[in-house]
């Protein structure tokens with residue numbers, strides 16, 4: 001195969017790489033699993049370090065550097081011929097930042113192919129060698145340390161509604177703007193010593209480029225700093241985040257943002273040509289966020305939805321309507337001006353499901369078999385008959401984003417007439433952990449259904465729902481999850497998963513690299529993908545979608561579910577319950593006790 005393209009996904013728990021041909025078919029893929037490969041060395045768990053006292057979650061930048069050399073080596077072992085690679089793009093977990101030192105540009109431009117990235121870019125532990133970073137850690141999207149800064153962001157534009165209107169999202173703990181402000185206040189010396197700030201995506205691009213790469217037009221919208229309508233940094237928010245160091249200083253640290261998602265930032269760093277055999281002409285195409293990249297792996301039509309089941313759960317749609325609201329996120333689309341990405345993001349995705357899986361197994365075998373059996377054999381909402389109360393739960397081992405509550409578990413029963421009752425210690429109504437398996441899946445999908453109602457349309461004679469649901473990410477391999485996704489969310493055309501490789505996000509990046517290099521004058525990404533798309537071999541239907549009766553039964557549960565979220569917010573919330581109900585245009589369920 002003549003021209004080949006390489007895509008990466010640097011996410012919470014792994015770095016994955018995928019090579020595709022110009023027909024977009026998969027050639028090789030490889031991954032570095034952070035815990036398995038480097039857990040002992042860096043003391044990480046599930047890819048991160050934590051400081052619970054302050055709600056901090058972060059990852060060592062050195063880990064990322066080691067992972068880059070290792071994933072390339074593994075791709076080579078899989079047979080990748082890097083001399084054929086004409087374009088490289090990639091994705092990073094969103095919101096995370098990397099702080100570069102004054103020496104960064106020089107070090108990046110003068111890498112010795114005989115040494116590893118880690119040897120040359122990491123600073124010496126005792127300061128005997130100055131490294132490329134002014135801070136050794138990258139704040140992670142699971143960080144919750146920025147409550148004070150979040151309040152300042154909302155206050156700067158008077159309220160969350162205005163902030164969402166301007167930047168696509170209300171202020172969130174994990175967003176880069178509040179994180180930068182906290183970094184400025186907590187580490188003033190390191191901030192001063194910072195020459196540039198990149199996102200995780202533009203960090204990865206910088207390594208391949210051999211100089212600091214710009215942020216991309218989509219990933220920059222996960223910062224609470226970008227004025228989406230006007231396509232520029234938001235002056236007031238920049239001034240806030242830059243603190244006493246000033247707005248110009250921060251503007252310079254952040255750099256400019258090209259508006260073309262297919263832009264080439266230049267050719268690959270000579271380090272990679274000499275060390276791994278890439279042609280010196282290989283182009284580095286704008287790297288984006290992991291969720292924006294994921295939507296590029298599929299030819300999304302209006303009313304199609306992606307559910308990404310990684311460490312986080314995200315729900316993604318592509319739309320030409322900009323309807324921002326504090327209840328969710330709007331991002332710039334990564335390739336296509338005039339399109340936006342609608343996103344919901346939950347912290348308690350894969351790890352919360354794993355907790356219940358392990359409790360059901362009673363061991364650490366990590367097998368999903370029992371979890372799946374119990375989840376699919378339990379009745380819809382735990383209702384043996386229509387008159388039984390519904391079981392509704394919330395399972396948040398970590399503080400949650402949607403809704404914004406501290407960690408906790410809520411198990412309630414609900415009937416439309418008498419409302420919600422606490423069933424936590426009622427073994428008959430709610431056998432723990434068996435009933436949790438179905439309840440957590442129903443809960444996660446009900447939350448998506450509740451919040452995406454206004455974005456989906458009736459499908460023919462069927463009620464409003466997505467046309468297709470595509471499952472991606474680690475959890476997409478799970479048949480019980482696919483089954484429940486279809487039952488709760490519907491999907492007039494069914495539930496699908498990608499058949500190409502194990503990672504939609506890295507695949508989307510490889511496609512973006514191909515488009516960036518090969519596109520004709522004015523050729524849109526969507527047209528480029530459509531022409532090369534091979535439905536039969538690229539996707540597979542894994543479950544039925546809409547089921548008459550079942551879909552409506554879940555519809556009846558929505559009001560109770562909304563009420564349950566209000567209970568959680570009242571008990572452990574970061575926001576006001578009334579606001580949530582208002583955001584969603586719903587009255588909450590009635591709480592009985």
Ligand SMILES: Nc1ncnc2c1ncn2[C@@H]1O[C@H](COP(=O)(O)OP(=O)(O)O)[C@@H](O)[C@H]1O
Nearest residue numbers: 011012013014310311350351473474475477478
């Ligand atoms: N068969 C499976 N069933 C359910 N969940 C799974 C399965 N395989 C992997 N996972 C989940 O996938 C998650 C990792 O997904 P992945 O998309 O690779 O993560 P990330 O991109 O966040 O690093 C894990 O937390 C794990 O719980």
Ligand SMILES: O=C(CO)[C@@H](O)[C@H](O)COP(=O)(O)O
Nearest residue numbers: 011012093094141310311312
């Ligand atoms: O914070 C968000 C999106 O807003 C997360 O979705 C991160 O982008 C990390 O995702 P994964 O590691 O789960 O892929």
